[in-house]
Amino acid sequence: MSYFDVASAAPLHPVARQALLASLDEGWADPARLYREGRRARMLLDAAREAAAEAVGCRADELVFTPSGTRALHDGIAGALAGRRRVGRHLVVSAVEHSAVLHSAAAHEAAGGAVTEVGVDRAGAVTAAAYAEALRADTALACLQSANHEVGTEQPVAEVAEVCRAAGVPLLVDAAQSLPWGAVDGDWSLLAASAHKWGGPAGVGLLVVRKGVRFAPRGPVDERESGRSPGFENIPAIVAAAAALRAVRAEAVAEAARLRELTERIRARVPDLVPDVEVVGDPVRRLPHLVTFSCLYVDGESLLHELDRAGFSVSSGSSCTSSTLTPSHVLTAMGVVSEGNVRVSLPPGTEDAEVERFLEVLPGAVAGVREKLGAPVGVTAAGTLDELTVDALGERCPLPVIELAKALPRVRVGGTVTVLSDDEVAAVDIPAWCWTQEQEYVGARERADGVAYEVRRLV
Amino acid sequence: MSYFDVASAAPLHPVARQALLASLDEGWADPARLYREGRRARMLLDAAREAAAEAVGCRADELVFTPSGTRALHDGIAGALAGRRRVGRHLVVSAVEHSAVLHSAAAHEAAGGAVTEVGVDRAGAVTAAAYAEALRADTALACLQSANHEVGTEQPVAEVAEVCRAAGVPLLVDAAQSLPWGAVDGDWSLLAASAHKWGGPAGVGLLVVRKGVRFAPRGPVDERESGRSPGFENIPAIVAAAAALRAVRAEAVAEAARLRELTERIRARVPDLVPDVEVVGDPVRRLPHLVTFSCLYVDGESLLHELDRAGFSVSSGSSCTSSTLTPSHVLTAMGVVSEGNVRVSLPPGTEDAEVERFLEVLPGAVAGVREKLGAPVGVTAAGTLDELTVDALGERCPLPVIELAKALPRVRVGGTVTVLSDDEVAAVDIPAWCWTQEQEYVGARERADGVAYEVRRLV
Numbered sequence A, B: 001m002s003y004f005d006v007a008s009a010a011p012l013h014p015v016a017r018q019a020l021l022a023s024l025d026e027g028w029a030d031p032a033r034l035y036r037e038g039r040r041a042r043m044l045l046d047a048a049r050e051a052a053a054e055a056v057g058c059r060a061d062e063l064v065f066t067p068s069g070t071r072a073l074h075d076g077i078a079g080a081l082a083g084r085r086r087v088g089r090h091l092v093v094s095a096v097e098h099s100a101v102l103h104s105a106a107a108h109e110a111a112g113g114a115v116t117e118v119g120v121d122r123a124g125a126v127t128a129a130a131y132a133e134a135l136r137a138d139t140a141l142a143c144l145q146s147a148n149h150e151v152g153t154e155q156p157v158a159e160v161a162e163v164c165r166a167a168g169v170p171l172l173v174d175a176a177q178s179l180p181w182g183a184v185d186g187d188w189s190l191l192a193a194s195a196h197k198w199g200g201p202a203g204v205g206l207l208v209v210r211k212g213v214r215f216a217p218r219g220p221v222d223e224r225e226s227g228r229s230p231g232f233e234n235i236p237a238i239v240a241a242a243a244a245l246r247a248v249r250a251e252a253v254a255e256a257a258r259l260r261e262l263t264e265r266i267r268a269r270v271p272d273l274v275p276d277v278e279v280v281g282d283p284v285r286r287l288p289h290l291v292t293f294s295c296l297y298v299d300g301e302s303l304l305h306e307l308d309r310a311g312f313s314v315s316s317g318s319s320c321t322s323s324t325l326t327p328s329h330v331l332t333a334m335g336v337v338s339e340g341n342v343r344v345s346l347p348p349g350t351e352d353a354e355v356e357r358f359l360e361v362l363p364g365a366v367a368g369v370r371e372k373l374g375a376p377v378g379v380t381a382a383g384t385l386d387e388l389t390v391d392a393l394g395e396r397c398p399l400p401v402i403e404l405a406k407a408l409p410r411v412r413v414g415g416t417v418t419v420l421s422d423d424e425v426a427a428v429d430i431p432a433w434c435w436t437q438e439q440e441y442v443g444a445r446e447r448a449d450g451v452a453y454e455v456r457r458l459v
Helices: A014-026 A036-056 A069-083 A099-110 A128-134 A157-167 A235-250 A252-273 A300-309 A329-334 A352-373 A399-410 A426-437 B014-026 B036-056 B069-083 B099-110 B128-134 B157-167 B235-273 B300-309 B329-334 B352-373 B399-410 B426-437
Strands: A063-066 A090-094 A114-118 A139-145 A171-174 A190-194 A205-209 A277-280 A290-295 A341-345 A385-391 A411-421 A440-447 A450-456 B063-066 B090-094 B114-118 B139-145 B171-174 B190-194 B205-209 B277-280 B290-295 B341-345 B385-391 B411-421 B440-447 B450-456
Touching: A014 A036, A014 A235, A014 B014, A036 A063, A036 A205, A036 A235, A063 A069, A069 A099, A069 A139, A069 A171, A069 A190, A069 A205, A090 A099, A099 A114, A099 A139, A114 A128, A128 A139, A128 A157, A139 A157, A157 A171, A235 A252, A252 A277, A252 A290, A252 A352, A300 A341, A300 A352, A385 A399, A399 A411, A399 A426, A399 A450, A411 A426, A426 A440, A426 A450, B014 B036, B014 B235, B036 B063, B036 B205, B036 B235, B063 B069, B069 B099, B069 B139, B069 B171, B069 B190, B069 B205, B090 B099, B099 B114, B099 B139, B114 B128, B128 B139, B128 B157, B139 B157, B157 B171, B235 B277, B235 B290, B235 B352, B300 B341, B300 B352, B385 B399, B399 B411, B399 B426, B399 B450, B411 B426, B426 B440, B426 B450
Parallel strands: A090 A114, A090 A139, A139 A171, A171 A190, A385 A411, B090 B114, B090 B139, B139 B171, B171 B190, B385 B411
Antiparallel strands: A063 A205, A190 A205, A277 A290, A290 A341, A411 A450, A440 A450, B063 B205, B190 B205, B277 B290, B290 B341, B411 B450, B440 B450
């Protein structure tokens, strides 16, 4: 049984467990009270704040604890936007931010604000130049993750921070995925993170606001956490979170090297072991423990079930594994295949043998799902037709792409296949499939009953 | 060492501790995931929700977990107001709500909404008639606590709910203080509570929104907790909270009877043991474990320190124990003395002997503080002056009242004393002192350097 989804949530670190147990007895009282139990709680809270600030690389009075990474982002973005309300109401985010950032952006837009989304390349990275272009005179805030949570690509935070600094715009960094591995470089203004990503307990996020950054907390506040995060402090969990961060940092360099070797092995071997696979994300500038690939002609949910049965817990950005039936916005923004998507994120301590067993199990799991779906087996026929229309209306991902892959060999090189589909995922996956298969994606036409996607056979 | 401040925070219940430990291993994963760790977490979360809903007396799908009672109130009030935005923007609250409710009301007012505060009697209770009068055609929401957190007075929730129901206005009940003792009666629409008040861990609140109540979550949301409370669920803490609620409920009837006897003893004996004390709050319709009294001529902070040294942890609504230097809004609204205020809230299991020892220690602690401050010793002189003006400018609570108490015996019955004070607490404490001492409070006049309070000697 191997849990390979630490990017969603990490099991509690043994050090965190110990710290939590100890502070359940010492840290339950109200730290605002004057009596001994309150003073003891306050001391624990102060010490945890010092430890967390040291790991982040900030002053203790710049850091507050929040109930989650999500709340840190929501409250951080809202507070930073309100603090610069006089400058303007323009917000810049990357297209591949965590949904908590994009939800904040959507709420800002709904309230009359303006939002610019900075696009990414096929590896999932932004450029500092694109941020420079997006900044305006009325830009109140820019947001950028330190590394992407779905594909592991590291972002050029220091360069983007420089560009923002030059324009006088604060940069908020979502450091949720990278903070366990090290402090975030560069002259950023705000930073958010989440303890359960580094082996701390759930219920603890952190929000850093550098001195001098204008910040006006939104909504009702109280006297807790410098007026930036209302509600009774969860001190035992905060103490455990700070202890875990310190512990994972102590092991970070060695563990990063070890896990990078393991994820590199997955990156290199999966395309050999499984036909029609696209490994996504930057191969070099990436998180050490995370690797993502998409298997054509496979639905993510079935593949996850197969892997779960085989003892591996992984996640997927495929549409069929989300309640909204839309594919991951990250994979969409990158323009890569979203069907049959698998994200592997290794927890510290993952053993070589587990990864080897995963590589043993994966090909059979993919083949099993493909067989059930009637996926093409990769034979390239010498087709003769000039054009062919395939009706995939009513069919869901990955079936429209499977129909396309089966039809294309029936037309001659230079001929076209038109796929009719009302599955919105096709808009992502058909162009991405063409890219991986080196075929030409001609374009899409809206119809009353769906969309017609046209593809020209090149090889 | 006796901790008598369970109304601020309760130590972790042994059952909660056990449940927390067990679910640290079983409930750390993302409950939205399909793999076994996720399914296990989801099962724990569902079971905890069922248990909490049963204790509240609602359907499981009406209840969401929040990061704290404060956030439950903030998010609940904001969502209920937004859900009835078309009806209007008028909010009704009592004057003695928890600060989280009043902060929400202030934020609503700052955003252009209207707020009516319903006053209370000297016992701290509202009336249904006062709520009926406050409701308007554009009232979107009314809020009322089930019992007051500072003086223990129970509110007529069922009657107020009936009045609201008749007017078509939803009632949100802050049940933080009473939920450990039983479900809230009456036909309320929304309810909020906080686990660390009943022996659950910090980091868990709950928000109930009855089916059919219009509710539109404010700000960015995600798919967690029915879209009503964003951020990764803190499942181990939620499981522990639900287990603790069930456990305290099992003992509630017996424990309430036992603690009521102990608090009754404090209510009855403190006025005999300590001169110039006002016991506040309703003597009958009250929480079983909570009693509050104010000691004239004492500053709360010094008294708390004395009691802490003697081994008793209690809290105070006095101005000098708050960072804002304003007295408790609850005591102010009730019109009772705020100086030398002491709130005793007994945790389950408090022993008879602890209360006896508290009653032994208290008189000496109060006398010590009074002596240091030069408080009057209660002698009533046969004064001869017609009037006397006392300059207490620059002096802080409780000194202006001490000056008044020393000056009044120097005027004849029917004569007046005028106290000049720039301490805003005097506006509360001088009238309240007159009430307790059966003297006539004539009124106050603004001056350039402060306020002149006039008092007529009656006895």
